[in-house]
Amino acid sequence: MSLEVVVEDIKAQAREQAEEITQAAESDAEEIVADAESDAEEIKTEREREVDRQIAQERERRISSAELEAKQERLEARREVLETVRERVESELANLDGERREELTRDLLESALEEFEGAVDVYGRAEDAALLEEIVADYDATLAGERDCLGGVVVESSASRVRVNNTFDSILEGVWEDEIRSISERLFEDVEALDGDVPEDDTGTTEQ
Structure with a gap:
């Protein structure tokens, strides 16, 4: 066998090995990219869920805060009306x-x-x-x-x-x-149960 034949045979084997290595590398690369994309999608999905949870929590917090503020304003309005009624009654008694x-x-x-x-x-x-x-x-x-x-x-x-x-x-x-x-x-015909929210007076009635 001549030297040229041996060299060509070695080159052919080298090219074959290189091709196999390249194919394996490309396959590994594709797997790595696929895994990375899958991980990225999972991270994205989890982040979206977390953002949704935060938005929902913030919405609930704001709704609760608004409901509490509205309740306080209603109670304050009722107190003011009751105080006005009390003052009118007192005025009528004083003017009898x-x-x-x-x-x-x-x-x-x-x-x-x-x-x-x-x-x-x-x-x-x-x-x-x-x-x-x-x-x-x-x-x-x-x-x-x-x-x-x-x-x-x-x-x-x-x-x-x-x-x-x-x-x-x-x-x-x-x-x-x-x-x-x-x-x-x-x-207030639509009044809810007052549960102790009725304003209290602190004057006494009878002393002994």
């Missing part, structure tokens, strides 16, 4: 006059006197001084001073150390506490 005011004042004094024996001191609104002087003259009582109130009387006895607050304010307070839920429901 004539026989109706005398009748209510006398009834409140007589109710208070049931708690006492003997002489008592009576206090009332400055604007009612003349009316109170006229009324207490019919009882074992003395007009002893003024109280900052809408009307009615505060009755005291130094002998028994008892004080009865029968002012319009104290009566209104008791009625308001008892009726505020029904008042609110009448004002």
